[in-house]
Amino acid sequence: MIELISPARCTGCNICVSVCPMDVFQPAGSGRADGTAPVIARQSDCQTCFLCEAHCPDDALYVAPDAETVTGIAEDAVAAAGLFGSYRRAIGWTAAHRENRSADQTFRLLAPH
Amino acid sequence: MATVPGAPVSSSAASLDLETDVLILGGGPAGTWAAIAAATGGARTILADKGFCGTSGATAASGTTLWYVDPDPAKRAAAKASREGLGGHLADHGWMDRVLDRTHAAVGQLADWGYPFPRDADGRERRVSVQGPEYMRLMRRRVKQAGVTILDHCPALELLVDGGGAVAGAVGVQRQKGGRWTVRAKAVVIATGGCAFLSKALGCNVLTGDGLLMAAEAGADLSGMEFSNAYAIAPAFGSVTKTLLYQWASFTRADGEPIPGAASKGGRSVIARVLATEPVYARLDRAEPELWAAMRQAQPNFFLPFDRAGIDPFTQRFPVTLRLEGTVRGTGGLRLVDGTCATAVPGLFAAGDAATREPICGGFTGGGSHNAAWAMSSGHWAGLGAADHARALGNGTRTLRRAGGAGLQDRLRGGHGGVIDAGGLTRAVQAEVFPYDINYFRTEEGLTGSLGRLDRLWTDAAGAMPASADTILRVREAAAMLATARWMYRSALARTESRGMHRRIDHAALDPAQHHLLTVGGLDEVHVSTRPAPVRLDPVRLDPTEAGRELAA
Numbered sequence: 001m002i003e004l005i006s007p008a009r010c011t012g013c014n015i016c017v018s019v020c021p022m023d024v025f026q027p028a029g030s031g032r033a034d035g036t037a038p039v040i041a042r043q044s045d046c047q048t049c050f051l052c053e054a055h056c057p058d059d060a061l062y063v064a065p066d067a068e069t070v071t072g073i074a075e076d077a078v079a080a081a082g083l084f085g086s087y088r089r090a091i092g093w094t095a096a097h098r099e100n101r102s103a104d105q106t107f108r109l110l111a112p113h
Numbered sequence: 114m115a116t117v118p119g120a121p122v123s124s125s126a127a128s129l130d131l132e133t134d135v136l137i138l139g140g141g142p143a144g145t146w147a148a149i150a151a152a153t154g155g156a157r158t159i160l161a162d163k164g165f166c167g168t169s170g171a172t173a174a175s176g177t178t179l180w181y182v183d184p185d186p187a188k189r190a191a192a193k194a195s196r197e198g199l200g201g202h203l204a205d206h207g208w209m210d211r212v213l214d215r216t217h218a219a220v221g222q223l224a225d226w227g228y229p230f231p232r233d234a235d236g237r238e239r240r241v242s243v244q245g246p247e248y249m250r251l252m253r254r255r256v257k258q259a260g261v262t263i264l265d266h267c268p269a270l271e272l273l274v275d276g277g278g279a280v281a282g283a284v285g286v287q288r289q290k291g292g293r294w295t296v297r298a299k300a301v302v303i304a305t306g307g308c309a310f311l312s313k314a315l316g317c318n319v320l321t322g323d324g325l326l327m328a329a330e331a332g333a334d335l336s337g338m339e340f341s342n343a344y345a346i347a348p349a350f351g352s353v354t355k356t357l358l359y360q361w362a363s364f365t366r367a368d369g370e371p372i373p374g375a376a377s378k379g380g381r382s383v384i385a386r387v388l389a390t391e392p393v394y395a396r397l398d399r400a401e402p403e404l405w406a407a408m409r410q411a412q413p414n415f416f417l418p419f420d421r422a423g424i425d426p427f428t429q430r431f432p433v434t435l436r437l438e439g440t441v442r443g444t445g446g447l448r449l450v451d452g453t454c455a456t457a458v459p460g461l462f463a464a465g466d467a468a469t470r471e472p473i474c475g476g477f478t479g480g481g482s483h484n485a486a487w488a489m490s491s492g493h494w495a496g497l498g499a500a501d502h503a504r505a506l507g508n509g510t511r512t513l514r515r516a517g518g519a520g521l522q523d524r525l526r527g528g529h530g531g532v533i534d535a536g537g538l539t540r541a542v543q544a545e546v547f548p549y550d551i552n553y554f555r556t557e558e559g560l561t562g563s564l565g566r567l568d569r570l571w572t573d574a575a576g577a578m579p580a581s582a583d584t585i586l587r588v589r590e591a592a593a594m595l596a597t598a599r600w601m602y603r604s605a606l607a608r609t610e611s612r613g614m615h616r617r618i619d620h621a622a623l624d625p626a627q628h629h630l631l632t633v634g635g636l637d638e639v640h641v642s643t644r645p646a647p648v649r650l651d652p653v654r655l656d657p658t659e660a661g662r663e664l665a666a
């Protein structure tokens with residue numbers, strides 16, 4: 001489930017508000033992108049799809065793997081484990097990891113083994 | 114069902130009022146391919162999604178393998194034969210040929226549009242799979258470039274029909290902007306995906322069967338709804354129901370004792386039986402370490418739960434569960450009447466998981482490839498079909514009314530004044546469809562008992578309205594799941610044999626006399642009838658023992 005938005009990392013672009021398929025977030029304040037982090041308004045609606053993380057340009061969100069329960073993990077722990085932005089790097093959506101976009105090895109796994 | 118109740122449409126009730134040639138409901142692979150086809154053919158096209166076109170739906174979150182087969186006759190023949198028995202010999206060779214051709218062309222287009230397909234050691238591009246976020250981000254871009262208007266966070270609630278019963282648009286809510294939307298259209302494509310009953314399977318909580326209910330209210334019927342009990346393996350704590358890599362898993366009890374016969378492919382029901390009474394653990398210890406890196410690169414999302422929970426799935430055991438994916442990786446859905454993916458109702462087309470996939474895989478899909486190919490192909494044809502229909506219809510004035518029923522019946526529409534609590538109804542439906550002993554291992558007794566309870570829930574819901582206006586989407590989702598469950602179990606009761614993924618404990622063998630397809634429809638009264646299975650081009654002798662084999666993948 002979505003656990004946290006790091007206020008220090010977040011630039012308030014509201015991309016996560018738009019892309020979340022379950023409409024979990026609420027824009028802060030005026031509702032315009034004004035630099036304030038959105039609010040996790042409907043946490044229990046989260047379907048743990050990790051797509052807000054994939055689309056956040058600033059690696060500011062963390063989705064815990066637990067689909068049913070809130071873990072309450074702290075931002076420091078997420079940062080210390082190197083988890084901010086880890087999904088984006090894995091799919092090659094950061095500048096430094098572009099080669100991962102075409103790294104899909106499924107064709108090797110489908111072949112007879 | 115031209116007599117469905119419904120108030121006339123007044124534009125003042127809607128805060129967004131649009132008019133178009135083609136309206137696509139749902140923006141997953143099927144909806145986006147449909148939108149591109151319709152708009153490229155010159156039709157004015159609007160696509161409305163419950164969530165966000167590009168992240169919403171099963172594919173965006175999951176990624177898929179593709180039924181991408183070179184146009185070499187031997188390879189094509191092998192591809193078609195490979196699922197024949199698993200699907201219970203219900204697939205249609207004509208449709209399979211079309212879908213193989215169309216998928217090959219569509220995947221070629223993806224490559225032309227810049228999808229970054231990987232290359233193998235020989236430098237050859239390999240096009241047998243797509244990563245979900247990458248694929249659907251590209252599809253959104255192409256939909257926009259085709260000139261389609263996208264309405265994100267705009268779930269449809271009900272269809273509009275004209276005086277003759279033809280579908281003429283839809284009405285929904287603007288989840289983020291507030292207020293309603295109304296789109297009058299000359300043709301509508303239902304591409305709202307399958308129904309996974311809010312099980313939290315990966316990307317599936319937007320998939321509650323809404324399009325099936327809306328279409329049935331306008332008079333469409335369905336097919337193959339007995340093939341609706343796909344259960345997928347996931348870590349017990351998590352949502353990631355990707356199953357390919359479990360072919361390298363061993364499954365054990367809490368004390369570490371191996372579970373005989375348990376496997377992802379061909380032994381999933383063994384896992385279900387043990388899970389009914391005790392936890393089951395998995396470890397991917399049958400994968401050689403040389404393969405580990407490739408597995409990570411193939412499915413980055415598979416490893417998210419493990420990396421975040423601090424589990425090494427290759428060396429450490431973790432508890433697993435089976436999450437219901439319902440019709441998403443089942444094959445039942447709206448019945449198509451021709452190759453344009455038209456439904457039985459004029460002006461209404463269906464594509465992707467919202468449509469029956471029996472034409473290409475009969476009663477079984479499970480692990481991979483066919484569903485994605487079907488979404489690309491049926492989406493394309495439905496988009497073209499809808500555009501043609503719109504063109505032929507011309508510009509006459511039509512009086513429209515809303516076709517929606519259950520959950521929308523305020524007193525203006527002749528409702529009984531009762532209200533639906535969405536959460537309560539959802540939990541009641543889940544209690545009938547989640548349990549393995551009702552839905553996985555089906556019996557006449559289990560199905561009949563469940564149907565009695567579901568029918569009573571329907572009697573209350575049919576004439577009711579939401580408890581409050583802001584719960585209207587959740588109420589309609591609950592009503593759609595209820596309707597879907599009733600179509601599933603009526604069909605399952607009627608098929609007194611085991612075929613495809615439909616497994617009857619009290620009729621464990623395949624019955625050659627039931628080599629037919631089941632049509633199901635109706636809301637207050639659900640009715641099932643049989644249609645002949647497609648005539649196979651190269652008949653294979655039916656083997657009655659085949660369905661007795663384990664069919665999970």
Ligand SMILES: Cc1cc2nc3c(=O)[nH]c(=O)nc-3n(C[C@H](O)[C@H](O)[C@H](O)COP(=O)(O)OP(=O)(O)OC[C@H]3O[C@@H](n4cnc5c(N)ncnc54)[C@H](O)[C@@H]3O)c2cc1C
Binds near residue numbers: 169304
């Ligand atoms: C974990 C997992 C793995 C899979 N792996 C494979 C695989 O390897 N190979 C394969 O072939 N298939 C696979 N599938 C199946 C495949 O993902 C689906 O067949 C495919 O996504 C179907 O496309 P679709 O467009 O019909 O539906 P979806 O992609 O589910 O999209 C449906 C869209 O409709 C929208 N919607 C729903 N209700 C409404 C409404 N009321 N109004 C407006 N919009 C609405 C949703 O928001 C969503 O965007 C997998 C599925 C899962 C869950």
Ligand code: SF4
Binds near residue numbers: 005037
């Ligand atoms: S997408 Fe990231 S940076 Fe933008 S508002 Fe959301 S959390 Fe903040």
Ligand code: SF4
Binds near residue numbers: 047050051053063
């Ligand atoms: S994980 Fe998915 S459902 Fe949950 S907040 Fe992020 S995008 Fe939304």
